[in-house]
Amino acid sequence: MQASHYYRPLIVLLALAAPAFGQSLDDRHLPVIPRTEKEAAKVAAILAPPTDFTRLEKFETKPAGAASVRVRDTTDAFSQFSANMPFEDEMNFKLGNALFRKTWVAAPSSTAASDGLGPFYNARACQDCHLKDGRGHTPEGPEDGRVSMFLRLSVPGGASPEGIKDWLATQAEPTYGGQLQDLAAPGHAAEAQMDVAYTETPVTLADGEVVNLRAPTYGVSAPGYGAFADDLQISPRVAPQMIGLGLLEAIPAAAILAQEDPDDANSDGISGRAQIVPSIEFGVPMLGRFGLKAGAPTIKEQSAGAFAGDMGLSTTLHPDPWGDCTTAEAACRTAPHGQEHGVRDGLEVDGESLDLVTFYSRNLGVPERRNADAPQVLQGKALFYSLNCQGCHVPKYVTNRLKDQPEQSFQLIWPFTDLLLHDMGPGLADNRPEGRATGSEWKTPPLWGIGLTAQVSGHSEFLHDGRARSLLEAILWHGGEAQAARDGVAGLPKSDREALIAYLESL
């Protein structure tokens, strides 16, 4: 496969010449029971790529192994708990679910346990962005709320964390912080509003079919606290789906790092680099796994980040009750908050509640495959492999064996991601670096459950900002390292293209 040419800032090219230091990254967030030699051999055998595309691989219809859930034909398809969960864990899941859908209110209020929202926020409840535990969506019109979508903010510069090579230093926007909150508690002006406009661009495929892609442009309007910095960087984000996260967290870091190919030594046009971020909880660099640029190493840190950034709620990991408010937003910092010393760990969201939400997020089950053995679907699977889609969307892993975490322990899973960063070309670039990810790199998103998006979410919007309105549009947006695979799809005859989509819909 021919290497594609793509743009990458010079500084990154120089940095890539340095050796990766991945071996120091471990799974300290998990109670790992080391694999025996016998297990390792068994794992290697089951992870071998398929050779016969006329029939299913063993266990292929259960994407989450024993944690896979029965397919519901309702919008609840992503809201089931891991099928192998013992009864005693169900309480934690249910309590976590209740906190996930809980509507927080601004302090002070009559329900002291529920207040502390904001003062700036994007949403009042987790589930208001993660609708039905599925994907968020773009605004339906100029007047529609932007709740399940927001902008990350930064400016270049600032300090780099110790011990992480190739870090691209950025810092919070001096006035508005790391994220644009478009809602505010009574008495406060909202930070600003996100604007988005689309330009339709027709793309003609090899067989003459025309697909329209909508290219977004983003802006901010109605700033409530003065002008934005001249060198403002923005990155639009739609809330991703919630299923299978605990299993992604349980993939051995070594298995992910083994897939790195920063210099494209195998000349397949795909490099793949690990995101590495400082862990707040563990105080060391860790492999980034969660978020659209893999900016969080664990579900707990991702959840705590969302409590702080999206809802302005303090946790053990982000103890500031004002969330993302900067010193320039003084009234927000001095406003009443929802915590007092000695009550609920002195936080708005106490340690137990953060653990419950983390447990919930770790255990949303992945539904079983549908129509996996249909001839058209198997044909699409063969095409997926022939186009090297699996070069980034790596099909399967076996998770770590874990003590006291049976739902995620030693499961054969099929998430279709390498959890690595890839340059996706200028079309998808947000030009806002995050950690080691450049302004054109994104983490490969998992594909499991993708065929249920329309059923769960009532739309079929994909990619980091929901710009693609179908799976085909999403594929056609792929550039950079994925340009060859994208061109391959664009060159397929219609029946093959439909088979490929049928395969994706079965995931």
Next chain:
Amino acid sequence: MTRFLTAALVSTALSAPAFAVEPAEVVAHYADLAAAKYGDSLITAQALQGAVAALIAAPSDETLTAARDAWKAARAPYQQTEAFRFGNAVVDDWEGRVNSWPLDEGLIDYVAVGSAVNEENAQAGLNVIATPKFTLSGTEVDATTITPELISGTLHEADGIEANVASGYHAIEFLLWGQDLNGTGPGAGARPYTDFAAGDACTGGNCDRRAAYLTAATDLLVSDLTYISDAWAKDGAARALVTADPNAGLLAMLTGMGSLSYGELGGERMKLGLMLNDPEEEQDCFSDNTYNSHYYDGVGIRDVYLGRYTRVDGSEMTGPSLSDLVASKDAAVDSQLKAELDASVDALLAVKTAAEGGLAYDQMLEAGNKEGEALIMGAVDALVTQTASIERAVGALGLSKIDFEGSESLDNPNAVFQ
């Protein structure tokens, strides 16, 4: 296999030595119990339908009270069906239509000022009753006529937000009682009957549309309960699923008992409210009927194990039970589980008794209410305790949630790697 017995005969049957029973007999009787419980739920919902019609025809304190009483009567058999959730696919796929909670009630009707503010749920303050035409997810909706189809197809979970509960028991409860604005203090919702009155006597505005909503929601409940009753009838899909593979049926029975005990009732419905001291976390929050709902959940769990049910007409059903089956494998597990099921029902009865004595469930949730906390945690602890024995019963019967690699033939498509 179900036997309808008089009380005298029941005591005779219970004192006789346990018969050896077959799994197929146990699951068939379980399906009979489901048919009876959902059938009773339907009968009492039809009575509610009549009481609602009487309320709307002649609104008064008496007809409103009668409708509220009918709602409470309908809850008793329904809550006893909840142990049939969590494992019966037909029930699980259907349940959200009838018993979803908590709800942003401002979607449906007027609420107190300040209680429906939620920017990201644009529908939290929609007030369909006052708004015949509106835009939902970018689509124009004509709600001039409020129909069951409008409620189930358009309003329920509008915008994908689970709190937009438009149908089921709790939507009807809100229309009959109104918001409970007493927090953790005494008192339930106090909607006046004049909210359904015609002409100038109407309070709250749009009384005709409120009546139409209540009628449509009640009709929808009846049709939803008809669907699930049919599913447990002789050739119904839910019955077929448990009887086709008796071991799968037994597992569904025990899974329902365990999941309702631990996660759902003990966790989400009881412990959470204490954690947050939040009366909004009370299940029947408008009517203050929560203690009854919890109690009948507990009775339903016990009855699944014992294979029995007292119908709303007073007749008793008994038959081949899980208890018989477990006793034949491990008598100690059976006797312990039976004792623990009795203990949890007793603990839930203590909550009910206290509530009927004046300490309402939402008052028990108040921060610092030691008596309330002890009552609720007593029930939670009993539910947690019995779940461990339910797991032992699963083991005693040699059942497992998961078919592991090698446990069946090599071609078993349901096996998982281990």
